[in-house]
Amino acid sequence: MYSWKSFFRLIGDTRPSKxxxxxxxGLSLISTIGGLVVPLLTRDLVDGFSLQSITPLSVILMVLAFVAQAVSGAVSIYLLNHVGQTVVSRLRDRLWSKLLSLSLPYYNEHRxxxxxxxxxxxxxVVRGLISEHISGFVNGVISAIGAIVILxxxxxKMTLITFVAVPLCVAVIAPVGRRLYLISKDTQDETASFTTTLNQALSEIRLVKSSNGERVEYENGQKGITKLLKLGIAEGKMQAIISPLTMFVIMLILVVIIGYGGMRVTQGQMTAGSLVAFILYLFQIIFPVTQVTQFFTQLQKAKGATQRIIETLEAEEEDIHTGEELTRLNEPIVLEELSFSYPGSDEATLERISFRVEPGKVTAIVGPSGGGKTTLFSLVERFYQPTSGVMKLGGTEVSRYSLRSWRGRIGYVSQESPLIAGSIRDNVLYGLERQVTEDELNEALRMAYADIFIRDFPDGMETQVGERGVKLSGGQRQRIAIARAILRNPDLLMLDEATSSLDSKSEAIVQEALSNLMKGRTTLVIAHRLSTVVDADQILFIEKGRITGRGTHAQLYEVHDLYREFADHQLKVRA
Known part of the structure; x- marks a missing residue:
């Protein structure tokens, strides 16, 4: 359960400048006091209005009051905005650091x-509360209390008459305000959902267009737009009730005060200047009440936003630094009785997997789609923790090594070979913490056969690859990924169907590049095409989360029926 305490603790953690x-x-207080002085000076001017009554002192006091109110108010607003911007900047920095530290299961469960x-x-929302509404709240409270005391x-008598309308106003507006808060909260949630829809469609725009999915995505987006429209209209209805009602109450109070006050002025019970001052102070009560109402509405929004922020900040994250430092991964990798189930699933994705990967050898993992091959890779990279079983390096459990150093010894080339928006150079050097010379860079590109196509680009290595590398072909992206892996100089190389989506010409080039990368390295390969792994030192056949066969190509061909079926179909077709 999230409370106001949670909100203020979250803000306190950003260490705003006290x-x-x-x-x-303090300046807000000065500005408010200046505003309270003005009606009294106005009263004196009205009551004794003549050229003789306007003394230099009264003019100076009036000017000082206006200047003090304006200057202190301006500086106060600037400082509160500065504090608000600083708080949200530190909060976003903390969130960004957290999001990068969260484990993959979090992203599997959250859009x-x-x-x-x-x-x-x-x-x-939090920034708006601090920079825009706190000042109005403080000023409003001080102004209203000060005005009431003076009145x-x-x-x-006139003050008590004025307050007769206040309970009526609160009784009508309060329920509307609560409804407005619920609508605002729903709007926030729907905005987040709409953002997800847009992000999903635009990030996969090639899939959308190639599948003629424009109509489907338009309809998905239109649903979000329609929901936001309905919420906006509902909010407009509430505003349409609040604004006229508030104005009606204000006008009613003014009519009553002017009528009653005018009668008292004619009877000599009140001066005209006092009536003017009374009306000015009345405005200093009415408008602050509106500011205070807005503050509490925004505070409710901030409470909801705080709940979601705190949920993110409290999510379990990866600790990539704790553990022993791994400098070389040059011992056998041993998996013993490894099982894994995804959260919320009753079915095991992997069940009692055991095998040994020898240093410098190639181990291939093959089998039908959905058998758990990619999940196995995720466990080796320690993206997930196994449900049971253990993984060791030599005789030491790999959990004793820090995630950072473990992953630092692994080179990973996937089927998609994702790239970041930027230049080819940015992508090849991505994630490297050491300085790389131009000679090393050029050698890596040569070994990956990436220099062949880079030379054809006018901007060479400074060529922009586009979002997710869309300006490059699949084979070009693969070769950049291989060059990146070469520069990492990994001890363990993991290839996840690295050539399955390429044409025969690109596959031949990429396969040569992979051969350069695999020399002398411990290698794990997921392959749908058996032709790429028939020479592997060890082949594991996985189906339905279990290893049902292991050995060399020749051994499996003799004893494993499904492997033989795979081999006969693929190798004969390719022949």
Whole structure:
């Protein structure tokens, strides 16, 4: 359960400047006091209005009051905005660090758009509360209390008449305000969902267009737009009730006060200047009440945003630094009775997997789709923790080594070979912490056969690859990924169907590049095409989460029926 305490603790963790907050609130107090002085000076001017009554002192006091109110108010608003921007910046920094530290299971359970919304929309709500509404709340409370005190001293009878309308106003507006809060909260949630829809469609725009999915995605987006429209209209209805009602109450109070006050002025019970001052103070009560209402509405929004932010900050994250430092991965990797089930699933994806990967040898993993091959790779990279069983390096459990050093010794080339938006150079050097010379870079590109196509680009290695590398072909992306892996100089190489999506010409080039990369390295290969792994030192056949066969190509061909079927079909077709 999240409370106001959670909200204020979250803000406190960003260490906002107490000095700036103090100065800003102090200046707000000065601005409010200046505003309270003005009606009294106005009263004196109205009551004794003549050229003789306007003394230099009264003019100076009036000017000083206006200047003090304007200057202190301006500086206060600036300081509160500065504090608010600083708080949201530190909060976003903390969230960004957290999001990069979260484990893969978190992203399996949470949509990308919702996660992005935590970073943008929810933190913006918190910033708005601090930079825009706190000042209005403090000023409003001080102004209202000060005005009420002064009015009671000026004319307590008229003041009590004024307050008769306040309970009526609160009784009508409060339920509307609560409804408005619920609508605002639903709008935040729907905005996050709409962001997810947009992100999903635009990030996979090639799939959308190649599948003629424009209509489907348009309809998905239109649903979000329609829901936001309905919520916006509902919010407009509430505003349509609040605004006229508030104006009606204000006008009613003014009519009553002007009528009753005018009668008292004609009877000599009140001066005209006092009536003017009374009306000015009345406005200093009415408008602050609106500011205070807005503050509490925003505070409710901030509470909801805080809940989602705290849920993200409290999510389990990877500790990549704790553990022993692994400098070389040059011993056998041993998996003993390894089982794994995805959270919420009753069915095991992998069940009692055991095998041994010898240093410098090639182990191939083959089998039908959905058998658990990619999940096995994820366990080796320690993206997930096994449900049971253990993985060892030599005789030491790999959990004793830090994630950072373990993954630092692994080179991974996947089927998709994802790239970041940027230049070819940026992508080849991505994630490397050591300095790389131009000679090393050129040698890696040569070994990956990437220099062949890079030379054809006018900008060479500074060529922009586009979002997710869309400006390059599949074979070109693969060769950049291989060059990146070469520069990492990994002890363990993991190839996840690295050539399965390529044409025969690109596959031949990439296969040569992979051969350069595999020399002398411990290698794990997932392959659908048996022709790429028939020479592997060890082949594991996995189906339905279990290893049903192991050995060389020749051994499996003799004893494993399904492997023989795979081999006969693929190798004869390719022949």
């Amino acid at each position: 000095a700036k907050l103090g100065i800003a609130l 990308t758009g919702d996660t992005i919304s935590r970073m943008t929309n929810d933190t913006a 009671l001293f000026m004319d307590w």
